[in-house]
Amino acid sequence: MxxxxxxxxxxxxxxxxxxxxxxxxxxxxxxxxxxxxxxxxxxxxxxxxxxxxxxxxxxxxxxxxxxxxxxxxxxxxxxxxxxxxxxxxxxxxxxxxxxxxxxxxxxxxxxxxxxxxxxVTEAAIADHQRRQRLADDLDKRTTAILLLEQGRFRFRTLEEGHTLAVALARSCPQARHLAAGLSEMFTNAVEHGNLGIDFDLKAELVAAKRWRQEIEARLDTPLGRSRSVEVLVDRHPDAIRFVIRDQGKGFDWRAYDDISPERAFATHGRGIALARRLAFTSVEYNDMGNEVTCIVTGPNPEEPAYVICAEAPAITPDRPAAEAEETRLARSMQMELLPNPQVLAEAARRLGIQVSAHFEPSSSLGGDLWGMHVIDDNRLALWLADFSGHGLGAALNTFRLHTLVAQCTPLADMPGAFLAEINRRLTGLLPQGQYAAMTYGVIDLGADAFVYAAAAMPAPLFRHAGGGMARSGVERGDGSGLPLGLTQGATYVERNMRLTAGGILVLASDGLTDNPMTDGTRLGNSGMETLLAQTETTTPNSADSVLAPFLARVKRPLRDDLTVLCATIP
Missing domain, CATH: 3.40.50.2300 (Response regulator)
Known part of the structure; x- marks a missing residue:
């Protein structure tokens, strides 16, 4: 837990x-x-x-x-x-x-x-958390696996099996159930097949909380290092077949083909039956029990027309080529998290609000993420987050946050409560020493206001058309607040900014003010306000256009991830 x-x-x-x-x-x-x-x-x-x-x-x-x-x-x-x-x-x-x-x-x-x-309570929660992690990971994976027609894969550890299950699940409909089903089958092939841990021994290990340690110890023996699980995938227009082969002596699979009342009170032994119920049209073992064929039927209406045939190498650690490919896929996955043109078009169509963004990570992967959600015909939610650190670790945190934001949509019109709930869920989830800054707010056209809450972010800025109420034409909000993920019970203050027709709301990560420019200076908070005030009110609603004077002069490579959102109020 x-x-x-x-x-x-x-x-x-x-x-x-x-x-x-x-x-x-x-x-x-x-x-x-x-x-x-x-x-x-x-x-x-x-x-x-x-x-x-x-x-x-x-x-x-x-x-x-x-x-x-x-x-x-x-x-x-x-x-x-x-x-x-x-x-x-x-x-x-x-x-x-x-x-x-x-x-x-x-x-x-x-x-x-x-x-x-x-x-039993701990086992039920552990099973549930594992399925939730599979679902979360599934949301983060690239859709490239949809192109797979045939493939052969090989793995050795439970972690490698988890990674493969998530990747392969993207190849067909009902992906969340399939990820759970494949993971159960892969786990069975490793622990019962290759490592020879039977039902009774697993019960003892689970009771003593030594199951994971025993798995790792057996994987580290000469026998454990020599054995692997082979997975063959064969995709057809109306079905996908998975053949899973381990190198063990087999087991009596018949006793586990369904959840029996006799084992309902045990802490484990449900995996195969759950996989059959949740994920597969049919599950057929060979007589020995060291090979199983799992079939999923039903056409996928979103299946692309392109097809490749691939034979994947064994999954092994510390391969530079594999790391480069993982980074490339992670970069692609991270870009998929950003709002697509259809989301931007919906905001323009329903509310008349034009939204655009400039997103530029300081390396192949970044710790910034932004999003938006149309609440109703008068309200649009906008958010921007910035995780501590850079690279793969920070990018993984953006995947976590993307899932949490989706889970918190019932609080979409309550920015303070929204950030408090995100903080509650992130606390304990983030690795020690990591945290996030975030602004979450709602553009309310009915109230002519931007209602928002902030967690240690640069202040939101609003440039009024024709100068507005601020002498410089730019009104500065307040981005102060406790960073997310540090303490469980943090609360966040809701604040308001007055909006006027034709004005532009700007949200940015601290990369906007902190990245050095080519002359060695930094824009800083006051420089950002000055820059925004100097832009003409007729400037097209584009982050690149509104902030072009800065973006053109910033020194590359960036020292920090840079994200800017601009929203023009109708």
């Missing part, structure tokens, strides 16, 4: 049961919220859909029982991903099978055993 404590919703109509579960979870470091029945739990979940990492759910309750609540959860897109642990005194096969079909893949029998309570 991450440094931030996991949060559990405990739903049980018996007060003593609730308190026992909560006491044990809190002693283990969990945050908990209690509900007395399904109705109360549903209200809590509707009010706070993104607040919980796991739900412990009693099956038999008044008003709304566990199965009714489970059905509602799985039908709600905002809640369906939360793992549910069904706790019940009725461990009948029929009851368990019904719960599994409804989406409860983890079970606890009453009376509860403290050790099993913690191990």
């Amino acid at each position: 991450s440094d931030a404590p996991a949060r559990a919703l405990v739903v049980d109509d018996e007060r003593m049961n609730r308190e026992v579960i909560v006491a044990n979870l809190r002693a283990a470091g969990f945050e908990t919220v209690m509900a007395e029945d399904g109705v109360q739990a549903w209200g809590i979940l509707q009010a706070h859909p993104g607040s919980f990492d796991v739900i412990l759910l009693d099956r038999r309750m008044p008003r709304m029982n566990g199965m009714e609540l489970l059905t509602r959860l799985k039908a709600d897109d905002k809640l369906a991903h939360i793992p549910v642990i069904m706790q019940t005194a009725y461990a009948e096969t029929e009851d368990v099978s019904e719960g599994i079909k409804a989406g409860a893949y983890y079970y606890l029998a009453k009376p509860l055993d403290r050790r099993l309570l913690l191990s």
Whole structure:
């Protein structure tokens, strides 16, 4: 689990049961919220859909029982991903099978055993977090894999399998489910196939929290270093076939082909069955169990017409060519995160606001990122972020932020709350010593205002048409605020700037004021205001045009990433 404590919703109509579960979870470091029945739990979940990492759910309750609540959860897109642990005194096969079909893949029998309570809860959260990481990584990958027709890949470690699963998942529809399914199959090929870790041994390792250490130790033996997993991919117009071969002795796959009621109370052993349910049309093992063919059917309407045939080399660390390719792909992926022309056109069509940007990283990869979102016919959200550091590490953080911003869209019209939530999610997620500066604001044409919150960013500037209320014609906002990712409970002040028709709003990263120019001087904050005031009001709405005097003189290569947004108010 991450440094931030996991949060559990405990739903049980018996007060003593609730308190026992909560006491044990809190002693283990969990945050908990209690509900007395399904109705109360549903209200809590509707009010706070993104607040919980796991739900412990009693099956038999008044008003709304566990199965009714489970059905509602799985039908709600905002809640369906939360793992549910069904706790019940009725461990009948029929009851368990019904719960599994409804989406409860983890079970606890009453009376509860403290050790099993913690191990099953931790396992459910770990499985969920791994699937979420796959989904996050999937959003960051390049779409070049869509061009793949046939390929052969080879990997050895779980991390390499994770990377390959995400990459291959982009080759077909339902990519998020496919990434999870391939990852489960790849993990099985490594741990059960090549490394020979069976079900019982894994149970012991998970209970002792030594599973990861054992995997690494076995991978470092002569046998572990010599074995790899081969993956063959064959793409057809209406189906994609994946053949996965390990070099182990095989295993009895038949026992794991579905989630059985007998294993519903175990901490693991669901991977193959989940992969079959989530990702694949069919899953067929050979008799030995060291080769499996997984097929996904259904045409992809967005499939490009171009086709390549590629045989990829084995994935090995520290290959300069591989690193260069990874950087190139990461650069392409980072550019994909920026708003596309269709997004800019929507802002112009619906609100009449012309938005443009200049984005220039100081190296192949940068730590700046910007975005926009049309809230309604009167409001446009704009944001710009600047991560500490440069290169691949900073770029990876921009991928994280892009996903978080999308998850926080329900707060789009509340800049202070938006930044506070982004900060909450980034804290504990960023590597130690890293942080982000960010401005998030809403152009509200109905109120003639830019409502914004800032976290240690350069102040926003607004150039009024014809001079406006400021003597220089340029009004300066306030970019002060605690950087994101440093402390969990930070709050952010909402501020206002008055907007006037024909004026230009400018948001920039500190690369605009801090990068040296060819004569060795720096523009600085006052220089930026002067430069903006001197530009004619008839200047076309383009970051490159408005700031052309500076952009032409700045010294290259840049010392810091440079991003500028310009928005002209109708």
